Amino acid sequence: MRILLLEDDLALGRALQTVLHDDGWLATWVRLGADAERLLGQESFAALLLDLGLPDDDGLALLRRLRAAGHGLPSLVITARDSLEDRLSGFDGGADDYLIKPFDIPELLARLRAVVRRAGAAGTGSAAAPDPGWTLGDLALDPRRLSVSRAGQPLPVSRTEFALLYTLVRHADRIVTRAELEDGVLPYSGGQTLDVHMSNLRRKIGEGYIRTVRGVGYMVRDDA
Template sequence: MKICLVEDDLELGRAVQALLQDAQHEVIWLRRVADARFWTAEQEFDAVVLDLGLPDGNGMDLLRSLRQADKKLPLIVITARDSIEDRLSGLDSGADDYLVKPFAGPELLARLRAVARRAGIEEGDDSPHQWQIKDLVLDEHRMVLSRGGERINLSRTEFAILLTLLKLPDRVVTRRQLESKTLNQTDGRSLDVHISNLRRKIGEGYIRTVRGIGYLIEQNA
């Protein structure tokens, strides 16, 4: 998994980063609220591990904004605040789990696996390679999109755009994220052309525009 670790303590941050990397996770370690807001807006993460006591802002406010931006993103709080009021506040603010310092490394890994399972995130070789939305089936390994067994021909860029959106159902993918992942050059007009061509090929009602922000696929719309 790709994990955003937000922890200002150098010693603990290094230890948790090493723990997660040893477990074969990709880790972006940040120490400030401002950096966390920037990185989580610009990149996609499978989970966030968040300390509440940060030097440039309120970690609880960051937690709320992360949850508001993404209802499904696994969020684990690690903090020294151990009162029942703090725990309830953290969980009510959007945390999926709340781990009090000091904690054992294996417990953090186990809790990460648990919240990932609840979010439908698979690890290792068992990760899905087929994605479905309504009557469309996309096979990532074969690079094939089909409807009722009939193949729909897409360009490489169109395929990459659709795959990116399907991997993040019900989540808004910003124009910048789509451009960086799927286009050789960040040309906003070029992205619009690809989206238009994709809609023409698969039909309307699949890709929704969030004006001024980006696009999303609503799984159950």
């Protein structure tokens, strides 16, 4: 499967290209947003792996342009921008997943496989309508509006509660550890704060969606 890698850092770009090849991907590496945009208009790829800080463009602006043009290519953002606002802006801009630098290579590869699998577009690279959101049972999540509805009725979740639920749904069928949630969504809060947010989230969306794995973390299932 072909991957378009957009990363301006020479050392990291070379390393990622090698890692992707070793994992069975055929990685085309470019360093400029203009080159990535040109290739995406000419060739097919299974996914886009992109940094946000580019010499000639902003990766998020590029991604927004692709989504506005109806390009549904699965996209995984890799960046040092680690604030909650940055991550939510990334998802709002069309990212399918968002990984903070520095990261572990096995996690990068697992997340890349996951976004391709979830999009159902492995090897096609075709333009499609942007992902309208994610569903879990009768819950619907809209990453563009940061909103959740149940059976068509909007639920009053906060931005933090949305980020927690969205993280769990994006990683459905696997345990998301407390550390992942605390570091990724609540980096400046203590462990008790996570429990409070999860309790409030369950109260708002209803029981049966989020499973607690005692002492480890939380998970949801695709068939919830």
